Structure formats: C-alpha cells, structure tokens
Amino acid sequence: MTLESCIMAGRFVVSVRAPRIDAASAIEFKEAIRTLTDGGHGPVMLDLGEVGFLDSSGLGALVAVRKFLGPDRPLELARLTPPVDRVLRLTRMDSIFPIHIGLPTETLSDQRHAM
Amino acid sequence: MQCEVTPPPFAITLRAEYLAVRDSLVELAGFALRRGYGAAFSADFQIIMGEVLNNIVEHAYAGEPGDIVVTLTPHAKGIAVHLSDWGRPMASGILPAGHMPQVYPAEVFDQPEGGFGWAIIRSMARDLVYRHEVGCNILTFSVPIMVE
Numbered sequence: 001m002t003l004e005s006c007i008m009a010g011r012f013v014v015s016v017r018a019p020r021i022d023a024a025s026a027i028e029f030k031e032a033i034r035t036l037t038d039g040g041h042g043p044v045m046l047d048l049g050e051v052g053f054l055d056s057s058g059l060g061a062l063v064a065v066r067k068f069l070g071p072d073r074p075l076e077l078a079r080l081t082p083p084v085d086r087v088l089r090l091t092r093m094d095s096i097f098p099i100h101i102g103l104p105t106e107t108l109s110d111q112r113h114a115m
Numbered sequence: 116m117q118c119e120v121t122p123p124p125f126a127i128t129l130r131a132e133y134l135a136v137r138d139s140l141v142e143l144a145g146f147a148l149r150r151g152y153g154a155a156f157s158a159d160f161q162i163i164m165g166e167v168l169n170n171i172v173e174h175a176y177a178g179e180p181g182d183i184v185v186t187l188t189p190h191a192k193g194i195a196v197h198l199s200d201w202g203r204p205m206a207s208g209i210l211p212a213g214h215m216p217q218v219y220p221a222e223v224f225d226q227p228e229g230g231f232g233w234a235i236i237r238s239m240a241r242d243l244v245y246r247h248e249v250g251c252n253i254l255t256f257s258v259p260i261m262v263e
Binding site for chain 1: 133136137140155158159161162165166172173215216218220226227228229231232235238
C-alpha cells in the first residue's frame with residue numbers, strides 16, 4: 001500500500017496510491033496509515049482520489065484509524081470517487097468523517113455541499 | 116438495457132481468497148456493464164457481491180482452501196445471483212438481520228468497526244435465501260435495478 005504525504009495549507013495530507021481498500025488490503029492500509037501518522041499532531045486529511053473501491057473492511061479500517069489518531073486529531077476525507085462516496089453515504093459514515101471535494105489550498109476551503 | 120431472448124447465465128468459479136474475490140469483482144462488474152445495466156448499478160453490484168463473497172471467505176471457509184461458484188442470471192428488473200460454497204454452514208442457519216449499525220458522530224470512539232457488511236447486503240439485495248444441503252451452502256438473492 002503506497003502512501004504519499006505532504007503538508008498543504010497547514011494540513012497533513014496523505015494520498016492513498018491504491019485503487020482499492022478492501023478485505024485484501026484493509027489491514028495493510030490501516031497499518032500503513034498508523035506508521036505514517038504515529039507521533040504526529042493535528043488533523044489528517046486522506047486523499048482518496050485514486051481509490052475506486054472501498055468495502056466494509058475499508059470502512060472498519062477508517063474507523064480504526066480515526067480511533068488511533070485520538071480525539072485531538074480529526075480524520076478528514078477528500079476527493080472521494082463516486083463508489084466510495086456511495087458506500088459512506090449508504091452506511092451514514094459520512095456523518096463521522098468531514099468530507100472535502102478537493103485538497104486544501106492557501107485560499108480555498110473546500111466544503112462538500114449538503115445532500 | 117439490451118433486449119435479448121433468454122440471456123444465458125454467467126458463471127465463474129473462484130478460490131476462497133480475498134485477492135481472488137477482488138479479481139472476480141472486476142469481472143462481475145464488467146459483466147453487468149456489458150449487459151447494459153449502467154455504471155451506477157454495476158458499482159452497487161460490485162459492492163454487494165464483494166460483501167457476500169468476503170463473508171464466504173471469512174466465515175464459511177475461515178482460512179481453509181475451497182472454491183466459490185457464482186452464477187448470475189440477468190433479468191428485466193436486475194440480476195439474480197446464486198452462490199455455492201462447501202465451507203462450514205452458517206451458525207443457526209439463519210441469515211443476519213443486517214440492521215445498519217448506529218453511527219455516532221459525537222462519540223466516534225464508541226463507533227463499532229464492524230457490522231456494516233450484512234447491512235450493506237440487506238440494503239441492496241432482495242429475496243435473500245440461504246440453505247445448507249449435502250455439505251453445500253447455497254445463497255440466492257436478486258439485486259434489483261433502482262436500489263436506493
């Protein structure tokens with residue numbers, strides 16, 4: 001599971017370079033995010049722009065990551081593809097993770113419009 | 116949707132492994148697209164097929180090797196699915212009710228990490244029937260078009 005990270009407008013952004021977060025890769029994904037964010041501070045934004053498929057294992061991994069980060073480090077999601085957005089809305093998990101249409105820039109605050 | 120006289124069923128056999136499930140999902144979604152069901156339905160179809168197939172890998176076979184046979188029969192209102200596996204029977208012989216787990220935005224640290232699989236299945240499938248006979252688990256259901 002390849003992850004790339006950078007700081008954008010003060011946010012720690014982790015881009016997931018994998019097409020699927022599913023039963024075959026959810027544990028690897030969870031461990032990779034933990035390793036990358038361990039010991040850090042502040043919110044984490046997951047760029048899921050390349051992820052075209054997320055199943056219930058992937059959902060569980062997102063929740064586990066959120067718990068791992070702790071109360072002071074919100075986990076936000078960005079650039080959801082339609083199938084991933086579909087699963088998050090279907091399970092109402094879109095009420096747990098703030099969702100952004102794009103990545104942070106210096107001047108824009110991207111907000112997902114309420115459905 | 117294409118109009119055809121008795122379209123033939125589509126059947127595949129896959130190993131009960133998560134990576135094999137992943138490959139089969141791409142094939143199954145591709146089948147739905149080729150038969151004209153559209154991108155939104157095909158995406159939903161891939162989601163529900165992933166949940167039922169991963170359940171078989173995790174619970175019926177639980178790490179033991181084995182095969183899963185998937186047969187799809189297209190019809191005017193969706194796709195009928197027939198799954199066979201030779202793993203352990205489902206405990207109690209009854210399918211999980213699959214209520215969508217409560218989501219706790221204010222109490223995310225109490226949020227369970229599991230339970231979504233059957234809820235997703237229940238929200239997308241109709242006429243879900245399970246039976247176990249002669250060492251074989253059989254699960255049938257239909258995935259209708261225009262699922263909310």
